[in-house]
Amino acid sequence: MKILVPIKRVVDYNVKIRVKSDQSGVDLANVKMSVNPFDEIAVEEAVRLKEAGKATEIVAVTIGPEKAQEQLRTAMAVGADRGILVQTDQPIDLGGVEPLAVAKTLKAIIEKESPDLVIMGKQSIDDDSNQTGQMLAALLGWAQGTFASKLEIEDSSAKVTREIDGGLETISVNLPAIVTTDLRLNEPRYAKLPDIMKAKKKQLDVLDPSELGFSYEPRLNVVSVSEPEERKGGIKVASVDELIEKLKNEAKVI
Amino acid sequence: MSILILAEHDGKELSPVTLNVIGAATKIGGDIHILVCGKDCDSIAQAAASISSVSKVIKADNEVLEHHLAENIAPIIVDLAKDYTHVLAPATTFGKNILPRAAALLDVQQISDIIVIEDAETFKRPVYAGNAIATVKSSDSIKLITVRGTNFDPVEAAGGSASVEEYSVTASQDLSSFVSAELSESERPELTSAKVVVSGGRGVGSEEKFELIEQLADKLGGAVGASRAAVDAGYVPNDYQVGQTGKVVAPELYIAVGISGAIQHLAGMKDSKVIVAINRDEDAPIFSVADYGLVADLFDAVPELIEKL
Ligand SMILES: Cc1cc2nc3c(=O)[nH]c(=O)nc-3n(C[C@H](O)[C@H](O)[C@H](O)COP(=O)(O)OP(=O)(O)OC[C@H]3O[C@@H](n4cnc5c(N)ncnc54)[C@H](O)[C@@H]3O)c2cc1C
Numbered sequence: 001m002k003i004l005v006p007i008k009r010v011v012d013y014n015v016k017i018r019v020k021s022d023q024s025g026v027d028l029a030n031v032k033m034s035v036n037p038f039d040e041i042a043v044e045e046a047v048r049l050k051e052a053g054k055a056t057e058i059v060a061v062t063i064g065p066e067k068a069q070e071q072l073r074t075a076m077a078v079g080a081d082r083g084i085l086v087q088t089d090q091p092i093d094l095g096g097v098e099p100l101a102v103a104k105t106l107k108a109i110i111e112k113e114s115p116d117l118v119i120m121g122k123q124s125i126d127d128d129s130n131q132t133g134q135m136l137a138a139l140l141g142w143a144q145g146t147f148a149s150k151l152e153i154e155d156s157s158a159k160v161t162r163e164i165d166g167g168l169e170t171i172s173v174n175l176p177a178i179v180t181t182d183l184r185l186n187e188p189r190y191a192k193l194p195d196i197m198k199a200k201k202k203q204l205d206v207l208d209p210s211e212l213g214f215s216y217e218p219r220l221n222v223v224s225v226s227e228p229e230e231r232k233g234g235i236k237v238a239s240v241d242e243l244i245e246k247l248k249n250e251a252k253v254i
Numbered sequence: 255m256s257i258l259i260l261a262e263h264d265g266k267e268l269s270p271v272t273l274n275v276i277g278a279a280t281k282i283g284g285d286i287h288i289l290v291c292g293k294d295c296d297s298i299a300q301a302a303a304s305i306s307s308v309s310k311v312i313k314a315d316n317e318v319l320e321h322h323l324a325e326n327i328a329p330i331i332v333d334l335a336k337d338y339t340h341v342l343a344p345a346t347t348f349g350k351n352i353l354p355r356a357a358a359l360l361d362v363q364q365i366s367d368i369i370v371i372e373d374a375e376t377f378k379r380p381v382y383a384g385n386a387i388a389t390v391k392s393s394d395s396i397k398l399i400t401v402r403g404t405n406f407d408p409v410e411a412a413g414g415s416a417s418v419e420e421y422s423v424t425a426s427q428d429l430s431s432f433v434s435a436e437l438s439e440s441e442r443p444e445l446t447s448a449k450v451v452v453s454g455g456r457g458v459g460s461e462e463k464f465e466l467i468e469q470l471a472d473k474l475g476g477a478v479g480a481s482r483a484a485v486d487a488g489y490v491p492n493d494y495q496v497g498q499t500g501k502v503v504a505p506e507l508y509i510a511v512g513i514s515g516a517i518q519h520l521a522g523m524k525d526s527k528v529i530v531a532i533n534r535d536e537d538a539p540i541f542s543v544a545d546y547g548l549v550a551d552l553f554d555a556v557p558e559l560i561e562k563l
Contacts, residue, residue: 011382017382017385026381093381093382099364123499125383125498127381127388128366128367128380128382128498129364131366134324134350134353134358137355138328138355138356138357138359139359143430144325144430149492164493165347166435166437166493167435167438167491168436171433172433173430177430182499218363219363219394220391221393223390223391225381225386225387228380233541233544235547236541236547236549240550244559247507253527254450254474
């Protein structure tokens with residue numbers, strides 16, 4: 001079984017981002033970039049399937065700037081066999097390459113690669129859209145198992161346990177399918193130094209979007225990006241009694 | 255303007271968030287139609303028809319729709335969408351699962367999780383865990399949108415008298431099928447619409463000790479939430495998670511107990527009216543958003559609070 005894992009280069013989750021003063025976007029100059037955390041979980045799941053003898057090859061794909069090769073190398077250090085970068089200088093967080101365009105690009109790659117399973121993050125922590133997996137499944141006419149906290153491969157299908165608002169739901173999806181990961185699917189490993197070195201020698205192909213027939217014209221015009229309303233911190237209370245008094249008489253919420 | 259809203263329900267009742275989505279639709283303006291998909295969902299369709307500001311209900315009643323599989327519902331939306339300027343769904347796991355599938359089939363770039371409607375084409379949505387707010391204008395002829403319920407007032411559940419139209423479901427896919435569900439049962443109010451939410455974090459320490467959080471919530475008639483760390487550690491089920499990638503809540507009163515206040519957690523609760531934090535680390539970031547902070551060991555403060563309330 002061949003698994004395709006789309007990944008994205010995003011601001012590291014520990015970074016406190018800053019909005020650009022001209023409100024044109026988020027300042028990404030000199031901030032730490034990482035593999036989107038949900039995509040790390042996707043790579044890990046694919047690697048575990050390979051270790052369990054269920055998968056034979058893992059291909060990591062990303063759409064982004066030249067530097068997104070770093071994220072592909074990270075995925076390869078953890079166990080992806082090779083990487084594909086669809087290189088673009090369009091922004092990939094806001095007002096550039098949007099989820100629908102990503103889904104279309106991935107579809108084109110999937111038609112060449114013919115994977116049996118695609119595992120990808122449920123959302124990227126920059127634009128927080130939570131759309132690409134569902135869109136890709138739609139474009140391919142495949143089943144989707146979104147927000148997965150458990151994945152069991154059977155012969156020609158997979159059982160996916162999904163984290164939903166009411167609890168958990170298990171569905172069965174015919175393969176090939178798209179599975180999107182939630183936080184509890186697994187705990188991703190860290191790459192070991194020798195594997196990081198080995199990953200440098202793995203195959204990494206760079207494609208131009210035009211080779212696949214795409215130019216990235218956003219459908220959503222980002223009019224502005226602004227700071228959220230700052231929530232002012234309040235006071236510290238000295239005791240439980242004072243807390244109750246404040247909640248009753250000042251905030252009037254109990 | 256004409257708006258189609260995908261109603262969320264559990265097979266028995268309409269989810270309250272549907273009323274908030276309709277509230278959002280009234281801000282866009284125009285005719286509001288509700289799509290109810292399910293099996294034996296007539297009573298839900300009738301309930302939808304009696305919501306104020308709804309002018310038509312479209313009922314797709316078929317056994318293949320019982321479990322709300324996206325593969326079955328998305329084609330119905332696609333089929334209906336050409337008659338509408340907007341298609342709205344709640345930004346819940348239900349709406350997030352289905353709507354993008356329909357959007358791709360319609361070749362529309364969906365707008366996720368809107369919090370403000372500027373005009374019929376322009377919307378505000380949080381990005382980067384709510385640390386930035388993007389204003390986006392759509393050039394698609396049909397707009398597909400998921401709505402963050404907590405940012406829009408609900409409409410009245412009564413007062414309407416819409417007609418109910420049947421939609422006949424023609425084809426079923428055999429791409430996916432339902433196997434089982436393990437739903438949390440609770441007498442407590444639903445997390446995203448509760449007036450009071452008490453959440454516990456890693457500081458609570460264990461599943462057993464999480465009972466303290468539950469007791470406090472019960473004392474206040476509130477819902478129970480949690481941080482990701484508490485869910486990952488198995489203290490509570492996944493559906494308790496509040497945050498960027500969990501549920502978004504905005505109650506009158508949010509009490510965070512043993513939660514440090516990571517940005518991913520704040521993304522899900524910083525619109526609460528009053529925030530209380532109980533944490534023994536006086537430098538915990540949660541205090542920077544708390545109206546009332548109590549620096550204390552939770553195992554002293556919470557029992558005392560329960561006793562004195
Ligand atoms: C992709 C991604 C998505 C995420 N999504 C979410 C999300 O949706 N929601 C979410 O919550 N997190 C999310 N996180 C995780 C987030 O970054 C934090 O790791 C998490 O919120 C921390 O949980 P916590 O505050 O309970 O634990 P900690 O950060 O460990 O904090 C525990 C706190 O308890 C206090 N404490 C300990 N013992 C006591 C005591 N006896 N009395 C009083 N105080 C005590 C400590 O002082 C500390 O402040 C996400 C992370 C990633 C990478």
